[in-house]
Amino acid sequence: MLKGKTILVGITGSVAAYKAVDLIRRLRDAGATVKAIMTDKSKNFITPLSVSLACGAPVAADMFEEPFSHIDGPAQADVFVVAPATANSIGKFAGGIADDLLSTSFLVFRGGFVLAPAMNWRMYEHPVVKKNLASLLSQGAVLVEPQRGTLACGEEGVGKMAGVDAIIEAIIAVVTPKDLSGEHILITAGPTREPIDPVRFFSNRSSGKMGYAFARVARRRGAVVTLVSGPTAISAPEGVDVVRVETASEMYSAVMGRIDTASIAVMTAAVSDFCVAEQRSEKADKADIALLKLDRTPDILAAVGALSRRPFTVGFAAETGARIERAERKLISKGADMIVFNDVLAEGAGFETDTNVVTIITRNADATCQKEYLPLSHKEAVASAIIDSIIARRA
Ligand code: CTP
Secondary structure (H helix, E strand, C coil): CCCCCEEEEEECCCHHHHHHHHHHHHHHHCCCEEEEEECCHHHHCCCHHHHHHHHCCCCCCCCCCCCCHHHHHHHHCCEEEEEEECHHHHHHHHHCCCCCHHHHHHHHCCCEEEEEECCCHHHHHCHHHHHHHHHHHHCCCEECCCEEEECCCCCEEEEECCCHHHHHHHHHHHHCCCCCCCCEEEEEECECCEEEECCEEECCCCCCHHHHHHHHHHHHCCCEEEEEECCCCCCCCCCCEEEECCCHHHHHHHHHCCHHHCCEEEECCECCCEEECCCCCCCCCHHHHHHCCEEECCCHHHHHHCCCCCCEEEEEEEECCCCHHHHHHHHHHCCCCEEEEEECCCCCCCCCCCEEEEEEEEECCCCCEEEEEEEEEEHHHHHHHHHHHHHHHHC
């Protein structure tokens, strides 16, 4: 998503400056060209050599060595990110003070501007810093909120620079066109967990990666996103409303309680098909295994597909082998507008991988099925292609 983009990274004088090297490397790994500007104070924490090695290019020279460096750097950049951003640099940006390469470059730059503050918690809470930040945000700057944690001074509070993942997410969001603004996308993700007794449950191998990738991509493209998630180890995507559930019936209630406002529903969850009919309050004896009675769980996708006023509804069919006709049948039987078929046994596809290989199946006006094959791609790229297909279908 950052391929071909140029990112200007400003580094100011905070102990978090060392994290800028990781940020720059990760941006380059994602395909971006990176140029860096360092303030004099930042050079107390990290050397220009480390930064230029990470960039694969020299750190921008000061205006007095290269008179137009404050014009050339910003003119070439798609995004300008200042990480870490000290209270001093934020104050200068907000006040229009232009006394070094970073602050003059800010006044020249006209694209997406991202700030990742880092400072003592008292400084971050100070009304002057708050006012300066509010002023920059009202002009379109994007804030990557600092985290709570133990700060360089040893105190605990909010002021630790956000993680590199969150900063990269903000940068990607800035360069992504907002073609889903005005849409509410409801996504289910992960497995469900059906308790047998207080210590045991049955579940499946779904990691939730596909649904979480979908949520991140939809959010970046401007949608309001609700993610109803079974148990997973993945952290909540920035700006997404995550509703955590455990069982299929909890997932059903969470979805049906929120479906009215959804314009698109995407069911990536691997919902357990069975639950234990009578839950036990005590640990079952293993001899009782033969007495276990199972019930069917509610079919959430079919319930959404049967609504008289329903969102554009997308299901996922994870099959073992090239059983695409099973997926086609699910498109019809569950009343969905689109089914995404994947063979979980195929190379690079399946539950725990970061990539997937899918076929998007939709219905033509004459009731035949249309199939669009997407080759092996990262799950975020798969999500993006599915969203493109949804937009095309609804047009
Ligand atoms: N699904 C659902 N609720 C269920 C079962 C499945 O919402 N109780 C949804 C899944 O989220 C997915 C689609 O239905 O989008 C297909 O899931 P899959 O497990 O392939 O279908 P099943 O109906 O369970 O069929 P089977 O297990 O027999 O293949």
